[in-house]
Amino acid sequence: MNVQVRKPGERGKFYLYSNMSKKVRVRFAPSPTGGLHLGGVRTVLYNYLFAKQHGGDFILRIEDTDQSRYVEGAEQYIIDCLNWCGLHPDEGPHVGGEYAPYRQSERKDLYKKYAAQLVKDGYAYYAFDTPEEIEAMREKQRAEGKHTLHYDHHVRYNMRNSLNLMPAETQQLLDAGTPYVIRIKVEPNEVIHFEDMIRGRVEFNTENIDDKVLLKADGMPTYHLAVVVDDHLMKITHAFRGEEWLPSAPVHILLWKYLGWIDDMPEWAHLPLILKPDGNGKLSKRDGDRLGFPVFAMNWTDPKTGELIHGFKELGFLPEAFLNLLAVLGWNDGTEQEIYSLDELIEKFSIERVHHAGAKFDYEKAKWFNHEWIKKLPVSRFTSHVSSLFKEKGITITDEEKFIKVLELVKDRCTLLTDFYEQSVFFFVAPATIDIDSIKPKWNENKQMFFVELIRAYNLLQQWDHNDLENTFKEIAAAHQLKTGELMLPLRIMLVGGKFGPGVFDIASVIGKEETVERIEKTLSELG
């Protein structure tokens, strides 16, 4: 199976060779049941990084085998999220590929064929038990004080399945169209082990594994069968998935063995979970509402209930930041670096350095990443996003040059893209309300005089730039024997409406002479 070679002196790092001779192929295999959650995107990311790092392919496969949980629109939504993140699959239902179809519902017959093969080879069997019969079996186990309510080697010879029935009987039931499932036949007391790329050796005893259903009564495969068949057929070399799959890994390994494909089994990597910030359990969509932060990549509206769950995108996150924060939630390269571009991640990502333990999600830190990316990126990267934000509020940006200047001026104080609105509206529209109460208490005749004088001087200014504005302001202040400090706050409030915003003279220089004078006059009249 896996050949590992540990380089001397590099403890904990191991290099996997067995599957490296083939072209690397990884897949993200979501089921279209709703919004794409943080943990899901991180799984995509790690898949993607690994594939691109090794010049491999990244495949999107839709696992829509549970018809009862299928949600209209969820597949397209997942594709949209991947697009927003810039994580483009090389193959998938939307782009096609050599191994199509990429929707499991369209591959139904394949699974049936392999399930039948397993039965034929004695690795699986038909089970005709009704839900009631199974419940009765479990009830009996409960009564006997057993805690494992498994359909396994302890009980399978007491159930209605092809293991106990005469072949002719089985055939008769089959011919009569009796509903059945196909279950894997797990031999007791064998130790199954494998090398997880993240955790190293993991062991299970088959004693604790039940005869999982492989093919459901509706003819659809369960995840267990489908994932093995498809990973094999699609030539997947490395399989990354959430840690919640670890307990079923032995079933999958058994299947790889029983189907005769064990030499081609992918390397496994079970990713740590992303947990609730306040403890107790893995992060779920409900936590977002409860704790006030997004858990989905993009807005998701449940088509049945109409309920909207917010996404990182709409709340003002940059995809660069979103990917960055997800990448380092459970991984780091051992240096102090925290800000990584996608290209840097492709270069530096290493699966052996992924943590073993789950990490609690910290929204404050998430916002910090966004802030860093806003500061880092040129404003041209998000001008269109911000201008549509303005449009939503009924403000149309016409002066593109001024707009860019403004964004440049305020970007350091914006954590989310949505912050740009309140940080810069006053450059385009005079403030609706002025925090006059913050001026009044210290207002006096002399200050009133100062501002009257200031207006006159500003009106006479030949040039309208930051320095002239500030110098003129200071000269007049000195003439009135006033400190500039006690004058700047009132001016700020006159111009922006409150105690916020960038440097006052920067603001004045951008909004222009006419507007500056007008705003001062307006407040002055209210004060006077």
Next chain:
RNA sequence: GCCGCGUUGGUCAAGGGGUUAAGACGCCUCCCUUUCACGGAGGAAUCACGGGUUCGAAUCCCGUACGUGGUACCA
């Protein structure tokens, strides 16, 4: 209950036998800025607990506790 996986400050974490136990977020103090940010300087950990092994353990071993996942004809 059973099985698996885990456990370094509030959170993310470096570190893998000898270190003053990095760094980041958040918090607090100060500087810069007469707004707020940005930027800068500081402050806060007996490495879950108990036993070993060792001259020496956050680092290795065992146990306990706690957390987390699975235990479906869901993925």
